[in-house]
Amino acid sequence: MQAVLLTDAELDHSLGLLLMREGRGVEVHATESAHGTLTSGTGILQTLQQYCPVVWTPVIPGVEAQLGAGLSYRAFNVPTAKPKRFAETTSYGRVVGYRVTDISTDRSFVYLPGVQKLTPGVLGEFQDCSAILLDGSFWRDDEMASLDLADKTSRDMGHVPISGPGGSLEALSALKIPRKIYVHINNTNPILLDDSPERLHLDRHGVEVAVDGLEFEI
Numbered sequence: 741m742q743a744v745l746l747t748d749a750e751l752d753h754s755l756g757l758l759l760m761r762e763g764r765g766v767e768v769h770a771t772e773s774a775h776g777t778l779t780s781g782t783g784i785l786q787t788l789q790q791y792c793p794v795v796w797t798p799v800i801p802g803v804e805a806q807l808g809a810g811l812s813y814r815a816f817n818v819p820t821a822k823p824k825r826f827a828e829t830t831s832y833g834r835v836v837g838y839r840v841t842d843i844s845t846d847r848s849f850v851y852l853p854g855v856q857k858l859t860p861g862v863l864g865e866f867q868d869c870s871a872i873l874l875d876g877s878f879w880r881d882d883e884m885a886s887l888d889l890a891d892k893t894s895r896d897m898g899h900v901p902i903s904g905p906g907g908s909l910e911a912l913s914a915l916k917i918p919r920k921i922y923v924h925i926n927n928t929n930p931i932l933l934d935d936s937p938e939r940l941h942l943d944r945h946g947v948e949v950a951v952d953g954l955e956f957e958i
Contacts (some may be wrong), residue, residue: 742808743797745766745819747854748835749777749826750898754784761791769797769805769925770912771815771833781826804950813840815863820856822898835898839865842953847958849873853924857899858911866915870958874908875899876922879929881907883899899924903938911915919956921948 744766747753754774760766765860766788770778774794778785780823788794789934799805801817815836824834837852849871855862864874877899884890884897894901912920922942930936931949941948 743769743836745799745807745813745851746770746774746778747837747851750854751782753853754778754782757784761788765793765795767797767801769807769813771799771801771836773832773834774799784913791875795925799833799836800831801836803836803956807840810843810930811840813838815839816862817853817938818852819859820854820898822865822896824858837862837865839852842958844865845958848956849884849924849956853899854898855908857900857906858908863911863915866917869917871918871919871921871956872915873911873921873923874913875906876902876925876929877932877948878926879903879931883926883928889928902929906953909942909945909947912947919948920946921954923950925949 742802744757747769757766773788780904787793799815803813804814807813814839818835818837820835835854837850839848839850843849847870850866850869850929851873853875855875878894880903881894881901883894884892901907927931930938933939939949
């Protein structure tokens with residue numbers, strides 16, 4: 741493993757770091773905001789450092805950075821109004837997406853597993869990419885409430901829903917990107933069922949659903 745790139749410091753995006761504690765060390769790429777939460781907030785990095793060396797590489801949105809041999813990445817800020825659980829030092833860079841580029845071919849993919857709203861600025865980051873791996877957490881904005889699981893909406897939880905006005909599928913359908921793939925899918929989302937109407941609707945729009953072990957080339 742070369743490195744871990746974090747889009748934010750949410751528990752479901754960072755708890756996996758603790759599973760790497762038996763390795764020789766972990767190189768974590770994260771923004772100042774995310775790093776602050778992981779140290780003075782959740783304390784995940786301090787815990788991990790008791791088991792193995794941890795190297796933090798600061799991620800600066802808008803700045804191209806090298807990632808091993810032949811790859812580079814550029815993070816971009818993703819605005820969010822989700823309530824803070826910890827006293828982050830800054831809101832800028834609290835959530836980011838990544839555009840990863842193969843230097844030899846200049847082809848890129850965008851990884852964005854958490855986005856509350858697809859603003860014009862965020863959509864602009866998808867320009868000319870070969871693939872996008874996008875937040876597919878919930879099909880409906882009221883999905884959790886409709887199942888009596890929580891009173892929060894999808895957007896309250898920091899995730900744009902797939903369906904409905906302003907949903908991500910509406911935006912994706914208008915983009916000429918060779919591969920569009922939903923990731924970060926909640927277990928309540930019916931697109932996980934191969935024969936569900938929602939999954940068939942995605943198939944008709946040429947949008948894929950990620951599965952464990954998915955591999956693709958850009």
